[in-house]
Amino acid sequence: MLVEADLVEELKDSKTQSRAFKVLVNTYKQRLYWHIRRIVLNHDDADDVLQNTFIKVFRNIDGFKGDSKLYSWMYRIATNESLSFLKQKSKKQGISNEELQNQTLATLEADVYFEGDEIQLKLQKAIATLPEKQKLIFNMKYFDDLKYEEISEILETTVGGLKASYHLATMKIEAFLKED
Amino acid sequence: MKKLPKNNPFKTPESYFENFMGNLSDKLSPEKPNLPEEDGFAVPENYFDGVHQGILDKLEKKEVKVVQLPPYSRYFVAAASVAAILMVIFGMNWNMEKEVTYDDLAASDIENYFETNEFDLSAYEIAEVIPLDALEINDILTTSFEEEQVLDYLDENIEDFETFNFEDNE
Numbered sequence: 001m002l003v004e005a006d007l008v009e010e011l012k013d014s015k016t017q018s019r020a021f022k023v024l025v026n027t028y029k030q031r032l033y034w035h036i037r038r039i040v041l042n043h044d045d046a047d048d049v050l051q052n053t054f055i056k057v058f059r060n061i062d063g064f065k066g067d068s069k070l071y072s073w074m075y076r077i078a079t080n081e082s083l084s085f086l087k088q089k090s091k092k093q094g095i096s097n098e099e100l101q102n103q104t105l106a107t108l109e110a111d112v113y114f115e116g117d118e119i120q121l122k123l124q125k126a127i128a129t130l131p132e133k134q135k136l137i138f139n140m141k142y143f144d145d146l147k148y149e150e151i152s153e154i155l156e157t158t159v160g161g162l163k164a165s166y167h168l169a170t171m172k173i174e175a176f177l178k179e180d
Numbered sequence: 181m182k183k184l185p186k187n188n189p190f191k192t193p194e195s196y197f198e199n200f201m202g203n204l205s206d207k208l209s210p211e212k213p214n215l216p217e218e219d220g221f222a223v224p225e226n227y228f229d230g231v232h233q234g235i236l237d238k239l240e241k242k243e244v245k246v247v248q249l250p251p252y253s254r255y256f257v258a259a260a261s262v263a264a265i266l267m268v269i270f271g272m273n274w275n276m277e278k279e280v281t282y283d284d285l286a287a288s289d290i291e292n293y294f295e296t297n298e299f300d301l302s303a304y305e306i307a308e309v310i311p312l313d314a315l316e317i318n319d320i321l322t323t324s325f326e327e328e329q330v331l332d333y334l335d336e337n338i339e340d341f342e343t344f345n346f347e348d349n350e
Contacts, residue, residue: 050231051234116218143219161198164205
């Protein structure tokens with residue numbers, strides 16, 4: 001069983017860092033990947049951001065004080081890296097974030113790494129209509145199956161606020177899916 | 181009637197009001213929403229097996245970052261080098277017998293030389309080489325004055341105009 005405090009100590013020690021980093025990556029890669037993927041939508045972009053996330057964790061591990069759980073800290077880095085990535089991508093293309101999102105959604109059906117049916121495609125379009133934070137909360141609660149307390153630590157929002165946000169998000173999505 | 185205390189003796193659990201909306205939302209939709217369980221996203225085969233190595237490769241690349249010039253800039257550098265060489269060749273005077281004299285220099289070149297270089301020459305040294313009648317007031321002054329400004333200055337600062345001896349110097 002992985003003991004987080006021990007792993008952090010090993011990551012900070014140059015003698016054990018390499019081995020500990022491998023353990024860290026192999027333990028959290030899938031969870032972080034899917035979290036990132038649901039934000040950036042595209043596999044190649046998700047792969048890029050996932051690597052950048054782990055590199056950032058590796059380079060900043062000495063600054064991790066243990067105020068929050070390691071996973072929450074990594075999740076937060078992954079979220080920020082994903083959002084920054086999208087901002088940079090839209091800026092490079094000279095379009096807004098919303099236009100970039102619409103562009104990506106428009107090509108989702110033809111994407112080799114999207115195997116969803118019509119309703120799953122519509123679900124992604126519905127999620128895209130949500131405000132940024134609400135989108136994150138919905139994905140983290142519904143798909144990542146995180147507890148509200150964990151989401152609260154990651155997004156630094158109260159549990160009550162998260163529950164309200166999630167409820168609103170699901171209502172909007174259900175309404176969108178019912179539309180023709 | 182005795183004045184009754186107005187303070188509220190009742191208390192609530194910690195963060196009750198902060199969590200109120202959330203608890204209410206839970207009651208409004210207690211079950212999982214009627215939505216697809218999967219999001220439809222897929223990954224290349226064996227993708228996760230290569231994640232760790234991919235990160236190590238990228239870490240290595242970032243640490244040995246070499247700034248590469250864009251390929252087309254090499255052509256600019258080559259073209260600039262050729263142009264510089266040609267300028268030197270054409271700028272050189274191959275006729276070694278020709279002597280350079282002051283007549284070869286345009287008047288504008290001489291003026292430009294004096295304007296751009298500082299000379300520690302006194303007024304007397306200048307007067308020795310330039311005759312007085314060849315000098316214009318504007319050769320010395322960098323700011324031109326309106327006639328009115330000159331008259332105003334004289335009026336305010338000079339008490340006795342006799343000192344200028346205008347009649348003799350006209």
